[in-house]
Amino acid sequence: MTDTIATPATLTLTARIKQMFPTLTPEQMARIAAHGRRRRIENGEVLIAAGAEVVPFFVVTLGQIEISKPSGDTEELVAVHGPGEFSGEIQILSGRRALVQARASEAGEVIELDREQLMTLVQTDSELSEIIMRAFILRRVELIAHGFGDVVIIGSDHCAGTLRVKEFLTRNGHPYSYVDLDHDAHVQELLDRFQVSPADVPVLICRGDVVLRNPSNLQIAECLGFNTVIDHTRMRDVVVVGAGPAGLAAAVYAASEGLNVLVIETNAPGGQAGSSSKIENYLGFPTGISGQALAARAHTQAQKFGAQVIIAQSATRLTCDRRPYTVEIDNGPRVPTRTVIIATGAEYRKPAIENLSRFEGAGIYYGATFMEAQLCVGEEVVVVGGGNSAGQAAVFLAQTARRVHILIRSGGLAASMSRYLIRRIEENPVIELHAHTELSSLEGDHHLESLSWRNNRTGDVERHTIRHVFFMAGGIPSTRWLNGCVVCDDKGFIKTGHDLSREELAVARWPLSRPPHLLETSLPGVFAAGDVRSGGIKRVASAVGEGSITISFVHQVLRE
Numbered sequence: 001m002t003d004t005i006a007t008p009a010t011l012t013l014t015a016r017i018k019q020m021f022p023t024l025t026p027e028q029m030a031r032i033a034a035h036g037r038r039r040r041i042e043n044g045e046v047l048i049a050a051g052a053e054v055v056p057f058f059v060v061t062l063g064q065i066e067i068s069k070p071s072g073d074t075e076e077l078v079a080v081h082g083p084g085e086f087s088g089e090i091q092i093l094s095g096r097r098a099l100v101q102a103r104a105s106e107a108g109e110v111i112e113l114d115r116e117q118l119m120t121l122v123q124t125d126s127e128l129s130e131i132i133m134r135a136f137i138l139r140r141v142e143l144i145a146h147g148f149g150d151v152v153i154i155g156s157d158h159c160a161g162t163l164r165v166k167e168f169l170t171r172n173g174h175p176y177s178y179v180d181l182d183h184d185a186h187v188q189e190l191l192d193r194f195q196v197s198p199a200d201v202p203v204l205i206c207r208g209d210v211v212l213r214n215p216s217n218l219q220i221a222e223c224l225g226f227n228t229v230i231d232h233t234r235m236r237d238v239v240v241v242g243a244g245p246a247g248l249a250a251a252v253y254a255a256s257e258g259l260n261v262l263v264i265e266t267n268a269p270g271g272q273a274g275s276s277s278k279i280e281n282y283l284g285f286p287t288g289i290s291g292q293a294l295a296a297r298a299h300t301q302a303q304k305f306g307a308q309v310i311i312a313q314s315a316t317r318l319t320c321d322r323r324p325y326t327v328e329i330d331n332g333p334r335v336p337t338r339t340v341i342i343a344t345g346a347e348y349r350k351p352a353i354e355n356l357s358r359f360e361g362a363g364i365y366y367g368a369t370f371m372e373a374q375l376c377v378g379e380e381v382v383v384v385g386g387g388n389s390a391g392q393a394a395v396f397l398a399q400t401a402r403r404v405h406i407l408i409r410s411g412g413l414a415a416s417m418s419r420y421l422i423r424r425i426e427e428n429p430v431i432e433l434h435a436h437t438e439l440s441s442l443e444g445d446h447h448l449e450s451l452s453w454r455n456n457r458t459g460d461v462e463r464h465t466i467r468h469v470f471f472m473a474g475g476i477p478s479t480r481w482l483n484g485c486v487v488c489d490d491k492g493f494i495k496t497g498h499d500l501s502r503e504e505l506a507v508a509r510w511p512l513s514r515p516p517h518l519l520e521t522s523l524p525g526v527f528a529a530g531d532v533r534s535g536g537i538k539r540v541a542s543a544v545g546e547g548s549i550t551i552s553f554v555h556q557v558l559r560e
């Protein structure tokens with residue numbers, strides 16, 4: 001892929017359309033044909049039904065294919081492919097259901113490849129890989145921009161569940177249409193049609209007919225077939241737990257080096273980085289890149305090389321008393337694996353405020369993306385925390401909020417935040433820093449309406465009518481599920497390599513004559529990378545670096 005994908009807005013419309021719908025040369029088509037088969041198509045023949053689980057890839061050599069989105073009794077035309085053009089978008093790589101329908105609108109001939117054949121093609125032919133991957137990514141971006149999905153969300157901006165569902169689909173790069181109960185006059189008609197009451201919101205209409213009332217992320221993933229191609233029984237070379245920057249980097253390197261890799265992710269690819277509006281210090285992106293864009297690219301890259309990623313399911317247990325290890329998923333299937341990479345990162349520390357959970361998603365947020373920013377346009381907001389993520393959130397929110405208050409316990413930002421962010425905060429008249437200040441109470445009915453903060457030196461308490469608080473303070477490692485399988489430090493971060501003392505290894509019964517590799521835990525063949533690791537640097541670049549380094553040690557362990 002070239003960097004033109006990174007900034008599609010900079011492409012002229014014509015160039016962008018050419019990249020989205022390229023015409024292949026006869027020589028390129030002959031190379032594709034070597035991986036599949038040529039066959040005739042008849043006018044009107046449905047080549048891919050919308051919602052189909054098995055989705056082939058077609059190159060038109062003669063005739064024409066129409067791509068459309070069925071909508072009730074009608075069809076909305078999305079694209080037309082003539083000779084030299086090909087069907088498909090990013091979903092073919094992930095093995096998810098088809099979002100659109102493909103039908104021959106003129107008799108002719110196509111080259112047909114199944115998913116496996118297409119994967120082999122993109123992994124072995126770099127020129128065609130670039131053309132096809134770029135077209136797939138741009139087509140998905142276009143489907144998202146036009147809401148050409150198979151999902152309709154009926155919800156309200158004042159409802160925490162609606163924000164969660166929108167966030168889940170957005171962070172998984174799945175297009176959807178949104179009907180706002182509070183503003184859309186036709187919504188009652190839609191609700192009546194599917195016999196749901198407003199109390200059921202958010203309601204998700206999946207693939208046109210399945211109605212889910214306030215669904216969990218897993219229910220949504222199942223309905224949309226996010227995980228259908230996963231085989232839980234197959235022995236893996238490596239299971240990666242967590243699809244943040246560390247886990248995705250490990251997956252890309254493992255899969256590209258021929259390892260059989262499965263990634264398990266509780267929510268959506270990207271981890272903490274996915275909730276960042278703009279990462280400005282990641283090498284190679286001088287104008288910054290949103291966490292969402294970085295995660296989407298890395299996820300696609302991992303899938304291109306053949307990594308499988310389970311979405312909306314968690315690793316709940318590691319069986320560590322025998323090898324091969326098994327990783328239990330949501331207290332259900334156990335995946336056998338020769339090695340494990342723990343890349344479960346960290347979560348924000350939640351302050352001990354009594355009714356905090358009541359307002360989560362309804363005034364209390366743990367990420368500051370475009371979606372949350374839209375909810376507080378023109379309003380006052382509070383950002384709690386003094387690290388880089390808090391600084392970034394404050395600067396980002398200051399573009400649309402009326403006023404941004406940053407609350408920090410300490411006396412200043414110098415010890416915890418990068419200098420470039422401190423300067424932006426100091427120079428921004430919309431942002432006000434409150435040192436030695438802690439949030440003390442939250443009030444409201446269904447949504448946060450007001451709050452109080454307290455000066456921890458003077459004890460003075462101030463009450464403010466503020467409806468939005470962003471928590472970006474401190475991290476606790478996501479290691480509870482490991483249940484003592486590996487040695488951790490006193491804060492629960494996993495110890496690796498030289499940080500493990502002889503005594504700790506003796507207590508953990510380290511069985512080998514060699515010491516643990518760099519990033520290897522107290523269990524042979526089990527590694528930890530990124531923010532979850534004791535001594536981890538808490539940066540995207542270091543998480544990516546550690547994720548990729550582990551793979552060279554995985555190879556060594558597999559040879560042992």
Ligand SMILES: Cc1cc2nc3c(=O)[nH]c(=O)nc-3n(C[C@H](O)[C@H](O)[C@H](O)COP(=O)(O)OP(=O)(O)OC[C@H]3O[C@@H](n4cnc5c(N)ncnc54)[C@H](O)[C@@H]3O)c2cc1C
Pocket residue numbers: 241242243244245246247264265266267268269270271272273274275276277278279280281282313314315316343344345346347367368388389390392393478481529530531532537538539540541543
């Ligand atoms: C808002 C924000 C802005 C930031 N900005 C920057 C920046 O500009 N530059 C920079 O360098 N760093 C930045 N950071 C820090 C950076 O994002 C993190 O250091 C990095 O994401 C750590 O990557 P990771 O893969 O180790 O962990 P994480 O990103 O925390 O990812 C861990 C993943 O594991 C999943 N998971 C957890 N438990 C389980 C389980 N049991 N089963 C399955 N999956 C599980 C989680 O859902 C998550 O997706 C920012 C962080 C935030 C929150």
